[in-house]
Amino acid sequence: MELQSVKINDPYWTPYLDLVRDTVIPYQLEALNDRIPGAEPSYAVANFRIAAGLAEGEFGGMVFQDSDLYKWLEAVGYSLAVKPDEDLEREADELIDLIASAQQEDGYLNTYFTVAEPGARWTNLTECHELYCAGHMIEAAVAYYRGTGKTRLLDVAKRMADYISSVFGTGEGQIRGYDGHQEIELALVKLYEATGEKRYLNLSLYFINERGQQPSFFHKEWERRGRTSHWSPGTVQLNPPDLSYFQAHKQVREQESTAGHAVRAVYMYTAMADLAVYTGDEGLLEACRRLWRNTVRKQMYINGSIGSTHHGEAFTFDYDLPNDTNYSETCASIGLIFFASRMLRLEMNGEYADVLERALYNTVTAGIARDGKHYFYVNPMEVWPEASEQNPGRHHVKPVRQQWYGCACCPPNITRLLSSLGQYVFTAGKDTLYVHLYIGSETRVAFGGDDQAAAKAVIKLDSSLPWQGEAKLTVSDREGSGRFTLALRVPSWSHTTVFTLNGKPVIPEIRDGYAYLEREWQEGDQFAVSLDMRPQRIYANPLVRADAGKVALQRGPLVYCLEETDNGALLPALSLPRDAEIREAAGTGDVLEGAVLLEVDGLRLEDGDWTENKGEEDYEKNDRINNVNKDEDSLYRSTPAAVKPQKLTAVPYTLWGNRKPGEMLVWIRE
Amino acid sequence: MELQSVKINDPYWTPYLDLVRDTVIPYQLEALNDRIPGAEPSYAVANFRIAAGLAEGEFGGMVFQDSDLYKWLEAVGYSLAVKPDEDLEREADELIDLIASAQQEDGYLNTYFTVAEPGARWTNLTECHELYCAGHMIEAAVAYYRGTGKTRLLDVAKRMADYISSVFGTGEGQIRGYDGHQEIELALVKLYEATGEKRYLNLSLYFINERGQQPSFFHKEWERRGRTSHWSPGTVQLNPPDLSYFQAHKQVREQESTAGHAVRAVYMYTAMADLAVYTGDEGLLEACRRLWRNTVRKQMYINGSIGSTHHGEAFTFDYDLPNDTNYSETCASIGLIFFASRMLRLEMNGEYADVLERALYNTVTAGIARDGKHYFYVNPMEVWPEASEQNPGRHHVKPVRQQWYGCACCPPNITRLLSSLGQYVFTAGKDTLYVHLYIGSETRVAFGGDDQAAAKAVIKLDSSLPWQGEAKLTVSDREGSGRFTLALRVPSWSHTTVFTLNGKPVIPEIRDGYAYLEREWQEGDQFAVSLDMRPQRIYANPLVRADAGKVALQRGPLVYCLEETDNGALLPALSLPRDAEIREAAGTGDVLEGAVLLEVDGLRLEDGDWTENKGEEDYEKNDRINNVNKDEDSLYRSTPAAVKPQKLTAVPYTLWGNRKPGEMLVWIRE
Secondary structure, eight states: OOGGGEEEOOTTHHHHHHHIIIIIHHHHHHHHTTOSTTSOOOOHHHHHHHHTTSSOOOOOSOTTTHHHHHHHHHHHHHHHHHSOOHHHHHHHHHHHHHHHHHSOTTSOOOHIIIIISTTOTTSOHHHHOHHHHHHHHHHHHHHHHHHHOOOHHHHHHHHHHHHHHHHBSSSTTOBOOOOSSOOHHHHHHHHHHHHOOHHHHHHHHHHHHHTTOSSOHHHHHHHHTTSOOTTSTTOOOSSOOOGGGGTOSSOGGGOOSOOSBHHHHHHHHHHHHHHHHHHOOHHHHHHHHHHHHHHHHHSBOTTSOBOSBTTTTBOOSTTOOOSSSOOOBHHHHHHHHHHHHHHHHHOOOHHHHHHHHHIIIIIIHHTBOTTSSOBOSBOOSEEOHHHHHHOGGGTTOOSSOBSOOSSOOHHHHHHHHHHTGGGGTEEEOSSEEEEOSOOOEEEEEEESTTTTOSEEEEEEEEEOTTTSOEEEEEEEEEEEOOOEEEEEEOOTTOSEEEEEETTEEOOOEEETTEEEEEEOOOTTOEEEEEOOOOOEEEEEOTTOGGGTTEEEEEETTEEEEEEHHHHOSOGGGEEOOTTOOEEEEEOOHHHHTTOEEEEEEEEEEOOTTOOSOSSSOEEOSTTEEEOOSOOTTOSEESSOOOEEEEEEEEEEGGGTTSSSOOOEESSEEO | OOGGGEEEOOTTHHHHHHHIIIIIHHHHHHHHTTOSTTSOOOOHHHHHHHHTTSSOOOOOSOTTTHHHHHHHHHHHHHHHHHSOOHHHHHHHHHHHHHHHHTSOTTSOOOHIIIIISTTOTTSOHHHHOHHHHHHHHHHHHHHHHHHHOOOHHHHHHHHHHHHHHHHBSSSTTOBOOOOSSOOHHHHHHHHHHHHOOHHHHHHHHHHHHHTTOSSOHHHHHHHHTTSBOTTSTTOBOSSOOOGGGGTOSSOGGGOOSOOSBHHHHHHHHHHHHHHHHHHOOHHHHHHHHHHHHHHHHHSBOTTSOBOSBTGGGBOOSTTOOOSSSOOOBHHHHHHHHHHHHHHHHHOOOHHHHHHHHHIIIIIIHHTBOTTSSOBOSBOOSEEOHHHHHHOGGGTTOOSSOBSOOSSOOHHHHHHHHHHTGGGGTEEEOSSEEEEOSOOOEEEEEEESTTTTOSEEEEEEEEEOTTTSOEEEEEEEEEEEOOOEEEEEEOOTTOSEEEEEETTEEOOOEEETTEEEEEEOOOTTOEEEEEOOOOOEEEEEOTTOGGGTTEEEEEETTEEEEEEHHHHOSOGGGEEOOTTOOOEEEEOOHHHHTTOEEEEEEEEEEOOTTOOSOSSSOEEOSTTEEEOOSOOTTOSEESSOOOEEEEEEEEEEGGGTTSSSOOOEESSEEO
């Protein structure tokens, strides 16, 4: 649904959206302008100024630095759609002017290749993100156009897209290639949606179809550039690029399981689903379903994050979900949300929205600090700060959110996702309004297809989630006379769900995770749901070796975790007896005020007495000598550690790391 | 004790020694000559032929490839000491001639710098192992001299050592440096012991004293060579070498905890202990004790292996002992054995021998296959073959022993250790014979210090370890009349120990892990011990997070593990109830014949039924809708997996991986 038509007003989410609008967007503008003391510089704006000839200097930052500015502009577009802001719009317009003035005569626009490597355009698509940056420009342009009606950036994007269209393809003299980082594919679909120009859809389809053809374009390109890498200049590489990292090891329709760099993968799946929507291509749809199932049923963490290894920020293989070395990049969960939302356009199935909700409520919001100015790139299941510092295999796991990153993909990605949150709440079908997320909001709908909208209404969603389970739809401004259907998602975590219509019990039709109620809706009608908010123990499939014998806590959509600040250090020494009651408790203090915490009477292994034999030799009768050796300080011994009771306090994962830095743990020994 | 004076005859160890002599030494000679089809070539002998001018060609293999040949020759020296072998000695002599003819006029000898980089001697001590190779040459020379009485290689080694002595030092024009890989320090002590030439001891002390002085020699050297690295030619590095990797971050006497590359560390500690023996340096002794305690009480795995990460094959920090990503290099456990044996020269304390035994019986022998021709470099606590293949963070963990390695440090290191096993069984003090290891053997001793050996005897040790706990010392060939003491180690794992003298109970004096019995020993006297061989559950200190809630099995000196071939796949799904009885069982089949296995009635999490709700919607009374969502195939659910009984069979860790390849697990959920 159009973002403009959804107004969010929700006690849980509105503060996030205010934070994004009032703090994050202005803060990130400072970051993009290198004005945050102590943070790594972005160089993004500076690069455009150099490319536009307005400043002297060298290109700074990553080869894909342009995309950070584009993602920020995209967020601004969403934000202005919801709430106009003259000052912000003026600043954005100025940056758009700057971008436009960096565009080359032929439409090409990329500050790295303009400033740092002029003449080397399109020579290293594998590694240099040219089409990726173009994709983010297109997304920004579409969002800004929809948010403001202004076409200046859209025109820049169209010129670039048209130029790309002339360069790439199967024709004479064209490059039969595609980008090393998928992104332009989904962006071109948005450009098609915004302009109605089918050539953009076709260009997207070309990139998707071309990907994975053998012999590999990436290998040929590698040979052409002398087997070198952008990332280690001057060195001749022994091995060609690993194609699965780029999801280019097979044609996309033939890919059986998710593989390679996680963000690249889900951005590609998103585009595949988009194209399946518009082309009806059954092969693409089947591939989307297959890759979805593999991703979320075999390679996803409980917080809706993906990417089991920091090596290549990548998927590994089925059921390999280590808790202490995972990558679980915030951007990858954002991409998973994109993929889920596109699958919901293809077919209504609660699993898509379940995963969308899981990633949104847990990983994405964990990616940003409560102050809006610090970010996680990696979202671990388990943090031991000393190990993050002293074990190189865990260096990527940060115990504290960072101000800004040299490779700052995640911060502006969070911003654009949260700014566009309204897009994910509802889907309006021909005669049905679907509620995917229980986020207080309001939308105006018109049903009846070609019948000139037989029924129109404003539908208001009130929700007490995630802290309480009550939500209701209220119909108002009713016009016309047709029947229509309201469909409420029944989350997989709600084991017992009660529905009422105008306060009276009702049994809607349940189908694929949605509760459908069709009727002639009247002004003021209320369709309400009471979701099951009892705290739950969650177990992983035993094939997930890392979680064997462990339990996680969840309540509603929120996954919980233990933090050192509440439970003391050495969290792995804690355990949770299977029969212990899980109690709810009210959070207090800046960060936890208003939150529901969970408390359990748990146990702790004691390490204080780690001395097997206090005494010296112990001569027993029968000429036996017992326990002659003092095991003080020894690592291993034959008697187990003593166990003492300890109350465990679990906080929502999404809030972790906002207080005193320390350990964190999701999966607890049971 | 001199190796010649200890003859091993032991039902457990003799087959290992025969394997080393009859299979491993000949096999490794083939490997060093690049004659093993399918194995990675060694190039070691070929390099010497090129350096000697006997062949044309390029240097092959690692910069430290010479050391493989030296380690092999060292093993041959030990082997010939125990059992002469004319053919082997002739082959070794020929190789020694080859080595001698590769020595340069001035005494320098290193095939890499002679063949590949002439003129670049001593320009990259940090990375290029020149002194390391010299150290292994010296060790080989001393062993060969002791084994055969021949001085040809010893002369080569002395010339090289004397040349080194002229190059390194604090004098005018000398290099104030030391090697990137410690080894020459301990080797020079051996050269001193063999020759009585104090200058070699002093040179060793110089290297130890110089190490870690600031500003760092390694940093200055890095600047001098233009900030480049041997390992990535042509690239200018941003950061200087990490000094702690080389244990060069502080002077050795000031090092508080073990750090950096594990093999380098323990080789250095060995030399420090050696030097403490000969110099009486209290600062060195204290540092040795401190580093010993930190290593074995905070950073050692239960199998006596060390090195928690493959990044730099290194230690990480206290209590960080992950089971699935550890390095635990075979060579590092061999170095730990060296260190332990030197500490036993400094002070008699059972902990040194306990660790020595733990590393020997578990890691070192696990490093070599039962066929003598396949080797482990890494000794994991947990193996999941698919993860070794598909998770880059676990690529270093091999589920199957390899034929030979490009970097083949471990195979010849195992060979030289096992060939010299007799050195580790006894220590003869002034009036005491200590038994450290229960390995059937015989030695001739003379006591009485300056009194012209008031008492002489042959002491025979019979042992049924590791399968049974009976061992005894028998005195024969008694001469003289003085009293002396026999001291039997009481292993820390023997919780109840019974001693007899000539079959009658006796209570020896127990001190620091040894049982001392002093008397006027008579011909035929038998001092026997019955060690506690009951299977034990072993627990790790709760500060070892990776082992919380887990148990390992041990019996006598042997640590046990589960293998897939006995227990089925998905070993982490298995658990061992705390009260389950651990039964002994007899091993069968080629590999396990004669071994004691352990069996327990355990449990297995079932993954077969991983479907939360078989049915579709479940409409209950009271207008509630229960369990509307099928969770088939889902990763996470709120009901735990079913548990079914399963008999667990554990095999000695040292024997793992000799049957059908598959999973392995040491720490079992309890």
